[in-house]
Amino acid sequence: MxxxxxxxxxxxxxxxxxxxxxxxxxxxxxxxxxxxxxxxxxxxxxxxxxxxxxxxxxxxxxxxxxxxxxxxxNEHGIPADVPFSLVCAKCLYEGPKSFDKATQKGWSRIEYYPAGKGENFLGICSVCRASE
Structure with a gap:
């Protein structure tokens, strides 16, 4: 070792x-x-x-x-004790304040991002997802 x-x-x-x-x-x-x-x-x-x-x-x-x-x-990779703050990894648009609301609004690829300064999660917003 x-x-x-x-x-x-x-x-x-x-x-x-x-x-x-x-x-x-x-x-x-x-x-x-x-x-x-x-x-x-x-x-x-x-x-x-x-x-x-x-x-x-x-x-x-x-x-x-x-x-x-x-x-x-966690089936979605969301640690229970981390406050949910989400931003789009492509356009930096701030997302909804919960995982469920984010997925309902079309966000995808949401993942825990511990190195974030103002956000704890990164994802792709519905606008950026539509342009992929």
Whole structure:
């Protein structure tokens, strides 16, 4: 087990919203740390020590595992505890305030987008969908 490579892969998988990988990598790193394995470096610019890295890795992996399971277990990939704010990935039009209303209004490909600054979900509005 290379915890640094696993951590790096976890960060990449999260940023690309590959939830199966996030779940698998989180579980692997949590198991490694639970067995007393050394932690990955979680804060690259500064050396803050193994205790810091272990605490950050445990917290981040626990969160990532929980969130990825919520996404994977929901038939629409919508985590239950995330406020629904939607924007069109093509035209940036702000969408309805619920998944059901969005689908009723013709939105498609709605997915959880954790890196959004003002929105938590991306989708394609009915206008952009019609022009595809």
């Amino acid at each position: 290379d915890p640094q490579a696993t951590w790096d892969s976890l960060i990449q998988a999260w940023s690309k919203r590959h939830w199966d990988e996030v779940s698998e990598l989180s579980e692997s790193l949590l198991a490694w740390l639970a067995k007393g394995g050394f932690p990955p470096e979680t804060n690259y610019p500064k050396e803050l020590g193994a205790d810091w890295d272990a605490a950050v890795a445990l917290a981040a992996c626990g969160f990532a595992l929980c969130r990825s399971r919520q996404v994977l277990e």
